[in-house]
Amino acid sequence: xxxxxxxxxxxxxxxxxxxxxxxxxxxxxxxxxxxxxxxxxxxxxxxxxxxxxxxxxxxxxxxxxxxxxxxxxxxxxxxxxxxxxxxxxxxxxxxxxxxxxxxxxxxxxxxxxxxxxxxxxxxxxxxxxxxxxxxxxxxxxxxxxxxxxxxxxxxxxxxxxxxxxxxxxxxxxxxxxxxxxxxxxxxxxxxxxxxxxxxxxxxxxxxxxxxxxxxxxxxxxxxxxxxxxxxxxxxxxxxxxxxxxxxxxxxxxxxxxxxxxxxxxxxxxxxxxxxxxxxxxxxxxxxxxxxxxxxxxxxxxxxxxxxxxxxxxxxxxxxxxxxxxxxxxxxxxxxxx
Amino acid sequence: xxxxxxxxxxxxxxxxxxxxxxxxxxxxxxxxxxxxxxxxxxxxxxxxxxxxxxxxxxxxxxxxxxxxxxxxxxxxxxxxxxxxxxxxxxxxxxxxxxxxxxxxxxxxxxxxxxxxx
Numbered sequence: 413x414x415x416x417x418x419x420x421x422x423x424x425x426x427x428x429x430x431x432x433x434x435x436x437x438x439x440x441x442x443x444x445x446x447x448x449x450x451x452x453x454x455x456x457x458x459x460x461x462x463x464x465x466x467x468x469x470x471x472x473x474x475x476x477x478x479x480x481x482x483x484x485x486x487x488x489x490x491x492x493x494x495x496x497x498x499x500x501x502x503x504x505x506x507x508x509x510x511x512x513x514x515x516x517x518x519x520x521x522x523x524x525x526x527x528x529x530x531x532x533x534x535x536x537x538x539x540x541x542x543x544x545x546x547x548x549x550x551x552x553x554x555x556x557x558x559x560x561x562x563x564x565x566x567x568x569x570x571x572x573x574x575x576x577x578x579x580x581x582x583x584x585x586x587x588x589x590x591x592x593x594x595x596x597x598x599x600x601x602x603x604x605x606x607x608x609x610x611x612x613x614x615x616x617x618x619x620x621x622x623x624x625x626x627x628x629x630x631x632x633x634x635x636x637x638x639x640x641x642x643x644x645x646x647x648x649x650x651x652x653x654x655x656x657x658x659x660x661x662x663x664x665x666x667x668x669x670x671x672x673x674x675x676x677x678x679x680x681x682x683x684x685x686x687x688x689x690x691x692x693x694x695x696x697x698x699x700x701x702x703x704x705x706x707x708x709x710x711x712x713x714x715x716x717x718x719x720x721x722x723x724x725x726x727x728x729x730x731x732x733x734x735x736x737x738x739x740x741x742x743x744x745x746x747x748x749x
Numbered sequence: 750x751x752x753x754x755x756x757x758x759x760x761x762x763x764x765x766x767x768x769x770x771x772x773x774x775x776x777x778x779x780x781x782x783x784x785x786x787x788x789x790x791x792x793x794x795x796x797x798x799x800x801x802x803x804x805x806x807x808x809x810x811x812x813x814x815x816x817x818x819x820x821x822x823x824x825x826x827x828x829x830x831x832x833x834x835x836x837x838x839x840x841x842x843x844x845x846x847x848x849x850x851x852x853x854x855x856x857x858x859x860x861x862x863x864x865x866x
Contacts, residue, residue: 434827435806437825438782438802441781441782441825441827442798442802444824446783449783467797467798474799477804478802
C-alpha cells in the first residue's frame, strides 16, 4: 500500500496546493476501484498494485494532464536563444578572468602558480554565476511570456500588426557591444573587490613598480555592495540585449534606468571626500613623481584638489550621463518612427 | 518509426478529439469516474482512467459538468453529471459530429476518394 501513497504523492505534489486534497481523494478512489475490479473484493497482492499503477502511467504525465499544461523553466520557444546567450556570457566571463590572470601574473610573476589556482577557482565561480544570472533572466522571460500568452487568448485575437518589426539596421545591436560590456563588468567586479589599490598612477623606476592609489581602500570598500548590484543589473541588461539583438523601447528604458543608477552611485561615492587617498600628493612626492614646490607639483595639486574636493568630477560624470540619456531618448524616437 | 507505431499514434489522435463527446453522451445520469470507464469499455470504447479523470475535472471547470461527493458508500466517490450548459453544448457537438462523420464518409466512399468501394 505504500506504493499507492507514493504514487498519489508523486502526482499531487506537482499540482497547485488547493487542488491537492480533492485530487488525492479522487485518485485513491480510482486506484481502489481498479484494484477491486481485479481482486473482486479480496485484498490485492503487491503485483496487482504495481500493475494498476503501471496502467495509470507516469505520475508526471498524470499531473500534466490534471494541470492541462506542461511546466517549463525555459520552454522550447526560448531554449535556443538561452543556449546561445549562455555560451556568449560564458565566453565573456572566461575572457575577462583570463585577462585578469594575465595582469596579475605580469605584475607579480613570482606567484604565478597561486594566481593560476585562484584563477581556476574564479573561473568555476564566475561560470556558475553566469549560468545563474542567464537562467534567472530567461526564467523571468518565460514566466512573463507564458502569463502574457495566457492573458492574450481571452483578451483579443492576434492581429498581423502584432508581428514584431524586422530588425532595422539602425536598431540592430551587434553582439560585440554587450559581450565587451560583460567582459568589462566582470573585470571591474574583480578589480574593485580585490585590487582597489591598483587604481592609481603607475610608476616604474629601475624595474621597481610603485602605484600611487587614487582611493582610500577602506572607504571605497563600503560602497562595494552598491557597485556589485549596479554591475549585476548592468550584466542583466546586457543579457537582455544579447537576447533581443535590437533596440526596443523597453531596452532603451532599461538602459536609461541603469545610466541613472550609475550616476546616483557615482555621486554618492564621489561626494564623500574620504573616499580619496588623503596622502596622494605626499606619496607622489615620495615616489619621485613630482618635486615638492615645483610648477608641476602645483599643477597636479590643483587638478587633484579640483577633482577630490570640488565638484569637477561629479559635473563631468553628470554631463556624460546626461548626454547618454539624451542620445538614448533620441534613439527611442528614431526607433519608433 | 514502423507502420504499427504510426497507425497507433494517429489513431490515438483521432480518438482524442472524440473523447469529450463520448464522456458527455454518458452523463445525463450521474456517474463516478471508474463507473464511466466501465460503461465506455462495455460499449467498445476503452479509455485510460488516467486520461478520463483529469478530463472530467476540466469539463467541470468549464462548467459543462457538475459534481457532488457521495460519502455514503464504503469509499467516497465524486459523481459527475451534465449541467444545463453541458447539455446544450452536448446537443451542438452531436450535430457537429453527425455532419463531420457524414462529410468524412462521403470523402472516403465518394467517387473521387482513394479506396472507394
